[in-house]
Amino acid sequence: MAQKFSFDLKATDGKAxxxxxxxxxxxxRTPAFMPVGTAATVKAMMPESVRATGAxxxxxxxxxxxxxxxxxxxxxxxxLHKFMNWDRPILTDSGGFQVMSLTGLRKMSxxxxxxxxxxxxxxxxxxxxxxxxxxxxxxxxxxxxxDECTPFPADEATARKSMEMSMRWAQRSRDAFGDRPGHxxxxxxxxxxxxxxxxxxxxxxRETGFDGYAVGGLAVGEGQxxxxxxxxxxxxxxxxxxxxxxxxxxxxxxxxxxxxxxxxMMDCVLPxxxxxxxxxxxxxxxxxxxxxxxxxxxxxxxxxxxxxxxSNYSRAYLHHVFRAQEMLSGMLxxxxxxxxxQELMQGMRDAIAAxxxxxxxxxxxxxxxxxxxxxx
Numbered sequence: 001m002a003q004k005f006s007f008d009l010k011a012t013d014g015k016a017x018x019x020x021x022x023x024x025x026x027x028x029r030t031p032a033f034m035p036v037g038t039a040a041t042v043k044a045m046m047p048e049s050v051r052a053t054g055a056x057x058x059x060x061x062x063x064x065x066x067x068x069x070x071x072x073x074x075x076x077x078x079x080l081h082k083f084m085n086w087d088r089p090i091l092t093d094s095g096g097f098q099v100m101s102l103t104g105l106r107k108m109s110x111x112x113x114x115x116x117x118x119x120x121x122x123x124x125x126x127x128x129x130x131x132x133x134x135x136x137x138x139x140x141x142x143x144x145x146x147d148e149c150t151p152f153p154a155d156e157a158t159a160r161k162s163m164e165m166s167m168r169w170a171q172r173s174r175d176a177f178g179d180r181p182g183h184x185x186x187x188x189x190x191x192x193x194x195x196x197x198x199x200x201x202x203x204x205x206r207e208t209g210f211d212g213y214a215v216g217g218l219a220v221g222e223g224q225x226x227x228x229x230x231x232x233x234x235x236x237x238x239x240x241x242x243x244x245x246x247x248x249x250x251x252x253x254x255x256x257x258x259x260x261x262x263x264x265m266m267d268c269v270l271p272x273x274x275x276x277x278x279x280x281x282x283x284x285x286x287x288x289x290x291x292x293x294x295x296x297x298x299x300x301x302x303x304x305x306x307x308x309x310x311s312n313y314s315r316a317y318l319h320h321v322f323r324a325q326e327m328l329s330g331m332l333x334x335x336x337x338x339x340x341x342q343e344l345m346q347g348m349r350d351a352i353a354a355x356x357x358x359x360x361x362x363x364x365x366x367x368x369x370x371x372x373x374x375x376x
Contacts, residue, residue, distance in 0.1 A: 054342030063098035079139030145173035184211035275334030
């Protein structure tokens with residue numbers, strides 16, 4: 001794996017960007033949406049099925065994998081790619097967000113975080129150094145530095161304290177990561193909704209030097225309007241020649257809005273989680289397949305979609321297998337949602353390259369507003 005990690009910015013249209021991230025395991029076309037494979041699996045999907053939707057990269061989760069089956073076991077079995085049968089790039093998050101959101105009992109210090117597993121209550125200690133070690137054992141192509149995901153709301157003093165510690169942890173992550181050709185380390189900008197703190201965080205990250213940069217601390221309850229307010233300036237503070245990653249986003253209109261503001265990479269559990277609960281994303285909005293109105297509907301879910309659910313089955317059948325709690329329901333509906341998200345990304349890449357992104361956005365919003373599909 002001698003090839004280096006690199007980012008080639010191909011075209012811009014306003015703030016929207018399209019390019020290619022090159023890694024030894026393959027190229028990642030940007031803007032990119034990363035399906036989430038939390039526990040070494042994208043739920044209800046075979047790896048080859050995920051690839052068939054158009055995904056170039058998956059996200060794995062440090063917190064979940066360190067607890068079960070453990071990073072050491074995965075390393076002994078040949079690394080995460082072999083373990084889960086995915087030979088393309090994998091990004092792993094650092095575990096910081098899950099420690100905040102899933103563990104009720106945790107103690108944070110300058111050294112790191114001590115917490116109890118949500119699975120069996122066992123005690124664990126996660127530091128920047130340990131997070132780097134775990135992600136190395138997993139064999140991640142893109143490693144995220146360890147940070148504290150600042151909760152929302154946070155006053156300026158609380159946000160500053162959190163941001164400054166995250167920047168110290170970023171330096172420790174950089175030092176522990178070392179020199180690993182072919183692998184990348186991304187820094188994470190923090191600062192909550194305070195532009196001066198975001199600027200200070202970005203400057204510290206640039207001084208440390210990373211292969212890519214994430215906008216962290218958003219999509220944590222602040223709402224779309226406030227998130228977009230931050231994205232109007234936060235990505236501009238990060239290096240233009242490196243990938244920009246918005247963590248944990250999101251809904252289709254969140255994604256389009258983020259790309260319009262200069263974001264290159266996103267991830268979210270939404271398409272797979274929604275698929276399992278019967279909520280389906282289409283060009284016209286969201287379909288609730290569990291609703292009785294679909295029980296006798298012979299139409300496909302979306303006549304323009306080429307996924308297996310839309311190509312081979314009616315709304316009536318999808319309604320039936322969901323109501324009957326058949327395993328096939330989660331498989332078909334998740335496949336559709338992931339397919340829709342990847343088609344959305346391809347549409348944006350094409351529009352940016354052609355210089356028609358503004359028209360793409362207009363059409364995207366008009367289709368959703370004129371659709372006859374029930375809201376959530």
